[in-house]
Amino acid sequence: MENRIEKRIELKAPMARVWRALTDYREFGEWFRVKLEGPFVPGQVSRGHITYPGYEHIKWEVEVQKMEPERLFSFTWHPYAVDPKIDYAKEMPTLVEFRLEKTASGTLLLLTESGFDKIPSERRLEALRMNEGGWTEQMKNVESYVEQKP
Amino acid sequence: MSRVMSSKSHSRVAAKVQAHAPVFAALGDATRLSLVAKLSGGRRRSISQLTEGSRLTRQAITKHLRVLESAKIVHSVRAGRESLYEFNPQPVVEIKKYLDLVSEQWDQALARLKSFVES
Numbered sequence: 001m002e003n004r005i006e007k008r009i010e011l012k013a014p015m016a017r018v019w020r021a022l023t024d025y026r027e028f029g030e031w032f033r034v035k036l037e038g039p040f041v042p043g044q045v046s047r048g049h050i051t052y053p054g055y056e057h058i059k060w061e062v063e064v065q066k067m068e069p070e071r072l073f074s075f076t077w078h079p080y081a082v083d084p085k086i087d088y089a090k091e092m093p094t095l096v097e098f099r100l101e102k103t104a105s106g107t108l109l110l111l112t113e114s115g116f117d118k119i120p121s122e123r124r125l126e127a128l129r130m131n132e133g134g135w136t137e138q139m140k141n142v143e144s145y146v147e148q149k150p
Numbered sequence: 151m152s153r154v155m156s157s158k159s160h161s162r163v164a165a166k167v168q169a170h171a172p173v174f175a176a177l178g179d180a181t182r183l184s185l186v187a188k189l190s191g192g193r194r195r196s197i198s199q200l201t202e203g204s205r206l207t208r209q210a211i212t213k214h215l216r217v218l219e220s221a222k223i224v225h226s227v228r229a230g231r232e233s234l235y236e237f238n239p240q241p242v243v244e245i246k247k248y249l250d251l252v253s254e255q256w257d258q259a260l261a262r263l264k265s266f267v268e269s
Binding site for chain 1: 170171174175177178245249252253256257259260262263264265266267268
C-alpha cells in the first residue's frame with residue numbers, strides 16, 4: 001500500500017489527440033462524465049457537475065495547476081467529495097497529474113494522485129517527512145497483518 | 151464516474167474522508183512505521199520495550215506514540231505503573247479500502263479515456 005495512486009496506460013493515439021482529450025473541457029467532460037462551465041486555465045478554478053446518471057447533484061470543482069502542452073496537465077481537488085453535507089474546502093486537496101510520453105504505438109499516459117497525507121494546518125500534528133523506502137517496506141508488514149486479521 | 155462511487159456505501163465512505171488524512175500523515179514517518187511494525191505482531195508493548203534497539207530517546211518514542219494514538223492507530227492501556235501500547239488495525243484497513251476505491255475510480259475513468267481517444 002502506498003499513500004499515492006499511480007496508473008500507467010498505453011493509448012494507441014498520438015500525443016496531440018490525448019492532450020486534447022485531457023485539456024479541452026468539452027472532451028474531458030465526455031470521458032470523465034462531467035459537464036464543465038468553461039475551458040481549463042492554469043491557476044483558475046474549474047466548475048461543473050457530474051453527468052453520471054444518479055450523481056448529477058454532485059458538483060465538480062478543481063483548481064487547474066499546470067498545462068504544459070503534450071507533457072503535463074495537473075489539478076488539485078478533493079477526492080471523493082461526494083457528500084453535500086461535508087465542507088471539503090476545509091480539507092487539504094490532493095494533486096492529480098497526467099503526464100504524457102511518446103511511444104512507438106502512440107502515447108503512454110502516467111497518472112498520479114498524491115497528497116493523501118496532507119492535513120489542514122489546524123490539525124497538523126507536526127512537520128512530517130516521508131521516507132519512501134521505509135514506508136514501502138513497513139507497509140508490507142502492516143498489510144500482511146491486516147490481511148491475516150481482517 | 152469520477153469521484154463518484156459505484157457502491158451504495160458512498161456517503162458512508164465520504165463521511166469518513168476527514169478521518170483519513172491524519173492516518174496517512176501519522177503513517178508517513180519511518181519511526182512511527184517501525185513502531186507500528188513492532189506492534190502489528192499483536193503483542194502489547196511498553197514504552198521501554200519499544201525504545202529498545204532504537205537510537206531515539208524514550209521521550210521521542212513517547213511523542214511518536216502519541217501521534218499514532220491520536221490517529222487511533224494504537225491504543226494504550228494502563229498496566230500498573232506502565233502504559234502498554236497495542237495496535238488497532240481499523241484505521242489502516244479504512245485507508246486501504248479508501249485508496250482502493252479511489253484507485254478503482256481512476257481505472258474506470260482511464261478505460262473510458264482509452265476508448266474515447268482510440269475510437
